[in-house]
Amino acid sequence: MKPIRRPASSVGAAAHRPAAPLLTAPPLDYTYDGSFExxxxxxxxxxDRRAAPNSIQPVGAAQGGLFAQPVFIDTHEATAARVWEGLLRHLDEEARTRLFHTFLSEDADREMLIFRYADLAMRSAQDISENYADDTVRxxxxxxxQMYREKHRMEAFVRFEKTQDGLFHATIEPDFDVLPLIAPHFTKRYADQRWLIFxxxxxxxxxxxxxxxxxxxxEANTPQRNTDISATVLDEREPLFRLLWQSYFDHVNIPERKNIKLHRRHMPLRYWKYLSEKQPREQRFEPIKNKRPVRPEGPLLPPAGAADAETEAGNG
Structure with a gap:
């Protein structure tokens, strides 16, 4: 009889997992340097201290109590890696990734959310990732x-401008800190050109x-009042590229099927200031006159102006 092979994740879930230690010491307020590590x-x-957190805050945002000061915890990369790997004993890889996405969301309660989620997973004998009855899991x-949607939009809405030294520059202003999530996409897709996403x-x-x-x-004190980089450092052909992109966008558009409400739902207004196709037009849009109108009960009519051209050609 052949042994039954199970996925590694199910083996880890079924195997004996060490229970999280009881937090019996008085609770503490913790501070850290603001990094995920x-x-x-x-x-x-x-x-390690057996002390549950009253709060976990970045050191710059921490507010000390009247009788107790927060405890600052130094960042140790080896310790952080040990904790990150250890979470796989209690969470599958997808659920663990959600903790990192929660951190990047910059939610005001993100640190305590991550702690409560990890603590719940370590004290539960079953997978908690779909236990939506729990408020923390939800x-x-x-x-x-929300992070996935923002990541997808950034990958679709980034518009580069080429500078004189061949660098492709793009400015974004997402709701969440998605740069770590979109880095693999742009590294793979634009591997043959130098680029900077700011x-x-x-x-x-x-x-x-x-x-x-x-x-x-x-540098935080660098003034930046305009969303565009200076025109003096742009490649001389960049205005033409923008014009071509706007022309393409205008010509693929179908005016008869215009739906502004749907358009704004798929492309929210907050992204428009960084999109080339949403900038003011420097050249008036003229539709291409190559459509052949159809009579209600008759053959196709020639395009506008075609008859006059044939007449002139015959007279010549």
Missing amino acids: GLLSVLFAVY RIQRLAQ DKRRRYGLYYDLTRTDVVQF
Whole structure:
């Protein structure tokens, strides 16, 4: 009789998992450096100290109590990696990824949400990822869905402008911190050109130099009143590229089927200021006159102006 082979995830779920230690010490307020690795280090400290969190906040946003000061937890990458790998004993990979997406959502309660979700998973004998009766699971799932939609929109709505030195630059301002999620897409799709995607709201970006994609930081005190980069650094053909893109967008549009409400639902208004096709037209749109009208009860009529052209040709 052949042994039954099971997926690794089901083996891990069925295998004995060490129970999370009881949090018997007095609760504490924790602070960290604001990074995801820092938050994972906090999770390790919670169980190491046996002290549940009253709150978990980035160090710059933490508010100390009247009689107790928050405890700052240093970030240790080795500890963070250990916690991240250890979560797979209690969560499948998709559910674990939702924790990272929740962190990137910048929700005001994201740290405590992640702790409660991880703690619930470590104390449950069954998979909790679809236990939507629990408020924490529902909120994590909803934030993950919002992150997926924002990621998909950013991959569709990014518009690059070419500079004189051959760099393709794009500015975005998403609701959530999606740069870490869209990096693989643009690295793969635009592997033959140098590009920079700048998140204006968070003051950092992704830079690809034809070999690797790196995170680049921008000084917070750098003034930026305009969403566009200076025209003096753009490639001289960039205005023509924008005009061609706008012309293409106008000609594939079908005026008779215009539905502004549906259009704004699929392409929200907040994205328009960074889209080439939504900028003011420098050249008036003229539809292509190559359609042949049809009489209600008769043959196809020639295109407008065709008869005059034939007459002139005959007279010549």
